[in-house]
Amino acid sequence: MKIAFIGYGNMSSALISGVLSSGKFNNSNDITIFHNKKKSEFNLEKCIFLESGSESKDYFDIIFLCVKPKDIEKAINQNINIFRDNQSVVSVAAGVCISSLKKIIKKNVSITRAMPNLCAIYNESITGICNSNESDTERKNYIEDIFRSIGHVRKINEDEMHEFTALFGSGPAYLMYFYEALMECGNFKNISNEDKSLLLMHLLNSTSKMLFVTKDVKKLRSTVASKGGTTEAAIESLEEKNFKKIISKAIEVAKKRSIDLSG
Numbered sequence: 274m275k276i277a278f279i280g281y282g283n284m285s286s287a288l289i290s291g292v293l294s295s296g297k298f299n300n301s302n303d304i305t306i307f308h309n310k311k312k313s314e315f316n317l318e319k320c321i322f323l324e325s326g327s328e329s330k331d332y333f334d335i336i337f338l339c340v341k342p343k344d345i346e347k348a349i350n351q352n353i354n355i356f357r358d359n360q361s362v363v364s365v366a367a368g369v370c371i372s373s374l375k376k377i378i379k380k381n382v383s384i385t386r387a388m389p390n391l392c393a394i395y396n397e398s399i400t401g402i403c404n405s406n407e408s409d410t411e412r413k414n415y416i417e418d419i420f421r422s423i424g425h426v427r428k429i430n431e432d433e434m435h436e437f438t439a440l441f442g443s444g445p446a447y448l449m450y451f452y453e454a455l456m457e458c459g460n461f462k463n464i465s466n467e468d469k470s471l472l473l474m475h476l477l478n479s480t481s482k483m484l485f486v487t488k489d490v491k492k493l494r495s496t497v498a499s500k501g502g503t504t505e506a507a508i509e510s511l512e513e514k515n516f517k518k519i520i521s522k523a524i525e526v527a528k529k530r531s532i533d534l535s536g
């Protein structure tokens with residue numbers, strides 16, 4: 274299998290380090306990266322770097338599109354000669370649908386849309402995947418395995434992509450925002466901001482460990498929020514301000530933005 278990546282930013286570098294560490298691609302000719310910048314700006318020995326598709330005569334089994342949605346049409350057209358019939362094209366671009374990609378590529382390719390998240394950098398992505406009808410099972414499995422090398426994978430329908438993007442694609446930012454909000458609380462004479470940050474990270478980490486093993490989150494929460502206690506007072510204050518509704522509204526807004534961006 275030969276694979277190509279168009280674009281070399283956050284997402285493709287995470288994917289490439291995932292596939293390299295998975296051991297699937299050991300030959301340095303297996304992976305080619307097309308990027309509109311000079312190779313000297315990067316440091317990746319195990320891949321071929323080319324500035325544009327016109328420099329390549331290779332046939333690629335799978336082409337990953339890893340540029341921002343606004344750059345996708347230009348990036349495909351700049352590299353159009355690497356697209357051939359019967360290839361698999363994988364797009365991680367938020368909001369760009371399978372039918373639009375087919376119109377731009379104008380070849381008989383099968384298309385997979387994937388929505389990973391930033392945790393891909395630590396091989397902990399949550400990725401939603403959907404395939405166009407003509408994708409063959411072997412290739413689909415292969416592509417899924419590549420995403421499994423950077424975390425968890427769930428198959429979804431294309432019409433669920435907006436919802437998935439809003440919840441899991443943007444999800445890391447929501448939790449970081451919550452961490453930021455907690456960072457702004459509590460002034461301690463003997464705890465530096467650096468230490469407070471570390472303690473909050475431990476708090477998020479240990480709480481998620483408890484979530485993994487519990488069957489009943491509300492019951493678990495009630496063991497911290499005892500009747501008439503401090504935690505219950507704080508949760509009541511959040512409920513008075515409709516905290517869950519605020520979160521749900523934010524996810525709806527993200528979903529709507531994803532729909533709007535898809536044109």
Ligand SMILES: NC(=O)c1ccc[n+]([C@@H]2O[C@H](COP(=O)([O-])OP(=O)(O)OC[C@H]3O[C@@H](n4cnc5c(N)ncnc54)[C@H](OP(=O)(O)O)[C@@H]3O)[C@@H](O)[C@H]2O)c1
Binds near residue numbers: 283341347366389442
């Ligand atoms: N980051 C995330 O958490 C995340 C999560 C899910 C999905 N995604 C999707 O992943 C895609 C990439 O996001 P990213 O965060 O990796 O963006 P990024 O870091 O900006 O990477 C995109 C790279 O593509 C390059 N590029 C732009 N036009 C090009 C062209 N014509 N030919 C070749 N390369 C070109 C950009 O170069 P310049 O900097 O010079 O423009 C940039 O280095 C987006 O579509 C996004 O929706 C991202």
